[in-house]
Amino acid sequence: MIRGVVRYVDERTGGAPFVRKALRYVFPDHWSFLLGEVALYLFMLLVATGTYLTFFFDDSVTPTTYYGTYAPLDGAQMSHAYQSVLHISFAVKAGLLIRQTHHWAADVFVATIVLHLMRVFFTGAFRKPRDLTYLLGVAMLGLALLEGFLGYSLVDDLLSGMGLAIGYSVALSIPLVGAPLATLLWGGPFPGSASFLPRLYIAHVLIIPILIGAILTLHLALVASRHHTQFKRTPRETERRVVGVPTFPGQVPRSLGLLCATWGVLFLLGGLVQVNPVWLWGPFHVGDATNGAQPDWYLGWLIGALRLVPSFDVVIGGYTVVPNPFWGGALFPLVVFSIVGLWPWLERKVTGDDAFHNLLDRPRDNPSRTGAGMALFVWVFLVFLAGSADRVYVWLGLSYSHQIWGYRVLVIVAPVLAFFITRRVCRELLAGERAALVRTTAEDASHV
Amino acid sequence: MSKLKDALIAGLVLLAGKRRKDPYANLPEQRIVEEGAPDRRAENVVLVLFAVVVICAVAFIVVYSFESLAHQTQYLGLAIGLAFVVLAAACIVIATRLIVTEELEEPYPDLEHPDESDAVAEIVEESGSRFTRKRLVRMAGLGAVGTLGAALITPALSLGPAFNTDKLKWTPWRRGRRLVDDAGKPLLASEIEEESFYSAYPEGADRELMGSPIIVVRVPLDELKTRHDWAPHGIVAFSKICTHAGCAVTLYRKPTFAPTQPRPALVCPCHYSTFDPAEGGKVIFGPAGRNLPQLPLTVDGKGYLRAAGTFNEPIGPSWWGVRRGRSVS
Numbered sequence A: 001m002i003r004g005v006v007r008y009v010d011e012r013t014g015g016a017p018f019v020r021k022a023l024r025y026v027f028p029d030h031w032s033f034l035l036g037e038v039a040l041y042l043f044m045l046l047v048a049t050g051t052y053l054t055f056f057f058d059d060s061v062t063p064t065t066y067y068g069t070y071a072p073l074d075g076a077q078m079s080h081a082y083q084s085v086l087h088i089s090f091a092v093k094a095g096l097l098i099r100q101t102h103h104w105a106a107d108v109f110v111a112t113i114v115l116h117l118m119r120v121f122f123t124g125a126f127r128k129p130r131d132l133t134y135l136l137g138v139a140m141l142g143l144a145l146l147e148g149f150l151g152y153s154l155v156d157d158l159l160s161g162m163g164l165a166i167g168y169s170v171a172l173s174i175p176l177v178g179a180p181l182a183t184l185l186w187g188g189p190f191p192g193s194a195s196f197l198p199r200l201y202i203a204h205v206l207i208i209p210i211l212i213g214a215i216l217t218l219h220l221a222l223v224a225s226r227h228h229t230q231f232k233r234t235p236r237e238t239e240r241r242v243v244g245v246p247t248f249p250g251q252v253p254r255s256l257g258l259l260c261a262t263w264g265v266l267f268l269l270g271g272l273v274q275v276n277p278v279w280l281w282g283p284f285h286v287g288d289a290t291n292g293a294q295p296d297w298y299l300g301w302l303i304g305a306l307r308l309v310p311s312f313d314v315v316i317g318g319y320t321v322v323p324n325p326f327w328g329g330a331l332f333p334l335v336v337f338s339i340v341g342l343w344p345w346l347e348r349k350v351t352g353d354d355a356f357h358n359l360l361d362r363p364r365d366n367p368s369r370t371g372a373g374m375a376l377f378v379w380v381f382l383v384f385l386a387g388s389a390d391r392v393y394v395w396l397g398l399s400y401s402h403q404i405w406g407y408r409v410l411v412i413v414a415p416v417l418a419f420f421i422t423r424r425v426c427r428e429l430l431a432g433e434r435a436a437l438v439r440t441t442a443e444d445a446s447h448v
Numbered sequence B: 001m002s003k004l005k006d007a008l009i010a011g012l013v014l015l016a017g018k019r020r021k022d023p024y025a026n027l028p029e030q031r032i033v034e035e036g037a038p039d040r041r042a043e044n045v046v047l048v049l050f051a052v053v054v055i056c057a058v059a060f061i062v063v064y065s066f067e068s069l070a071h072q073t074q075y076l077g078l079a080i081g082l083a084f085v086v087l088a089a090a091c092i093v094i095a096t097r098l099i100v101t102e103e104l105e106e107p108y109p110d111l112e113h114p115d116e117s118d119a120v121a122e123i124v125e126e127s128g129s130r131f132t133r134k135r136l137v138r139m140a141g142l143g144a145v146g147t148l149g150a151a152l153i154t155p156a157l158s159l160g161p162a163f164n165t166d167k168l169k170w171t172p173w174r175r176g177r178r179l180v181d182d183a184g185k186p187l188l189a190s191e192i193e194e195e196s197f198y199s200a201y202p203e204g205a206d207r208e209l210m211g212s213p214i215i216v217v218r219v220p221l222d223e224l225k226t227r228h229d230w231a232p233h234g235i236v237a238f239s240k241i242c243t244h245a246g247c248a249v250t251l252y253r254k255p256t257f258a259p260t261q262p263r264p265a266l267v268c269p270c271h272y273s274t275f276d277p278a279e280g281g282k283v284i285f286g287p288a289g290r291n292l293p294q295l296p297l298t299v300d301g302k303g304y305l306r307a308a309g310t311f312n313e314p315i316g317p318s319w320w321g322v323r324r325g326r327s328v329s
Helices: A002-013 A016-023 A031-054 A080-090 A095-122 A131-153 A158-173 A178-186 A196-226 A247-272 A297-308 A325-351 A367-386 A389-396 A400-447 B002-020 B040-065 B072-098 B114-126 B134-159
Strands: A063-065 A077-079 A241-246 A314-316 A319-322 B104-107 B198-202 B214-218 B235-239 B251-253 B265-267 B274-276 B282-285 B297-299 B305-307
Touching (some): A002 A016, A031 A196, A031 A247, A077 A080, A080 A095, A095 A247, A095 A297, A095 A325, A095 B072, A131 A158, A131 A196, A158 A297, A158 A325, A178 A196, A241 A247, A297 A325, A297 A367, B040 B072, B235 B297
Antiparallel strands (some): A063 A077, A241 B104, A314 A319, B214 B235, B297 B305
């Protein structure tokens, strides 16, 4: 039966040699290699749940009056967009489940990409011949952040409107091109023309998903063509020979299990744990804002950066040259993404290491890289924490302005400390290993 | 009856036997995947897990079919989520217990192909032998394609008014325009109390413009430091849109114990830019790079608040080239 089918397909596609190779393609085994896979499954889930939501979402900002099932907003003025999201949440059966699963999946998607990036960074998996693969991955992280922002901006609730006002201000603050760019994208000054939300919508459901999908395909094709990296656990693993489990039968049930586990957890979150209850925020109006507004976690580093920058615009002769939001909202992410994205080339420039690498470093094996990575992580993470200083004030009563001044000092001092401490720890670990090795060899020798 | 049964069974066996006849069966036995020992217990576990998946999936359909059910979202999520989690468990049992464990070795693919790379370069190089002025042709070609590219993206300018930044400064506030509240009712100067915060809009204008919403507060006359003639009875008005990142300034920080705490201030909830209403909207904390634009006020014969002019600065977030401290009419 199976033979018949395979022959039938092969006679018509000539695919058997390729499939045979693919079935015995080797996957080295380590839990951290599965992070990228989880991100892939989340992308699939996002496309599926997102497609379902498009059947009910209305991308119009035309005002209407709400007379739906949610009594507290009865009679409120709002856009059709916001009304349709309330409809999905309260009137469409399984609508809230799919909407919350979509939102959760976006949050976990970005988190998984970040963890995957850290795994690749700290093990040196980005080195030649995989530097392009890495750069494509960093590009997808950037697109995922943008995609998430566009997604929650579409709802046209109070929080999304505030987020868009900030996005508009950051766009406006870009030197020279800011004002033309912002008014082009928005179709006029904020909140923009009636075409703005449909533009946002098509970017969220078509343009950026297609970009991510295309880069993802390229990323996976490059991974497969160079094969996976591996840790050196036994003498069998070398720079020239890869050791692991074949796609079939070994890897397939594991991957299917991971896929089902990922989707299962996300559906449980979507059904049981409330996220972005948009009906509580109310509709957006230019003159309204709410206190305690926090974006989704993956934009926390940007709100933190915007809050940390002290009060100043660059002004020449009464004319503003660089408005304040540029520093935290545009320059900071640009610097972070440049360092992260160009790291393989920076490291090659410093170390002069132009060799091929299929064997991974353990983080301790390269103390300087691990130190630099920790410094960058601590820097971004502190800025991220600074974004929650207002919540910390509410919980613990710590003065907001004192916290901000503390963070302004910490973001400069802590990364430097993190670099030296991490490098030292790595070196000590290596020295300890060498000492242990010397001791065991000596003991072995004395037994002889 | 039993004869018929026997005949049926015999027929089935024959049929099945016929089916199973493998045309490749007489090929020499050469296994690719090694043979493993059976594990009936693991198989039983997988069967049970598959049954649980069926139960969960059916539960999802049943819960969905209710027209209205309390906590329907939660039950739906639980059913479909558990179905996937249990299916995952089944896959893991299959992967760890029922699949033959193999560890394969394979050489990495060739990391470089110098001959092929050179051949590719050679094909490209040798193909241009008939060109005599390669550089010129290349430059001209790039110029042509580049200009065409510029032409193709020009229609993007239709998206919006790219080069008309005057629109960014425009506000509906003019001399004599009345202030109205949320409900459209004109504001009386006598209604504005100290230590309180009022939002107002220009009468008869679009409220969804950044230039429309304003904040009105009353500052005690002895505390008012600047622009006394813009503030009848100490009532001052500012643009409600933060000059930092365009959020609405909706917080009014007033001291709970006046002698030791700072004076009242206007605070933006997005990045906590803090402005002093008694000193012309001056930035006293936070990232905002310029003061909150002030709207001069006057009180008409009937006691209603009216604008006495327009803002003293462009409203909202700044951009390259915006002139500070210049009112726009």
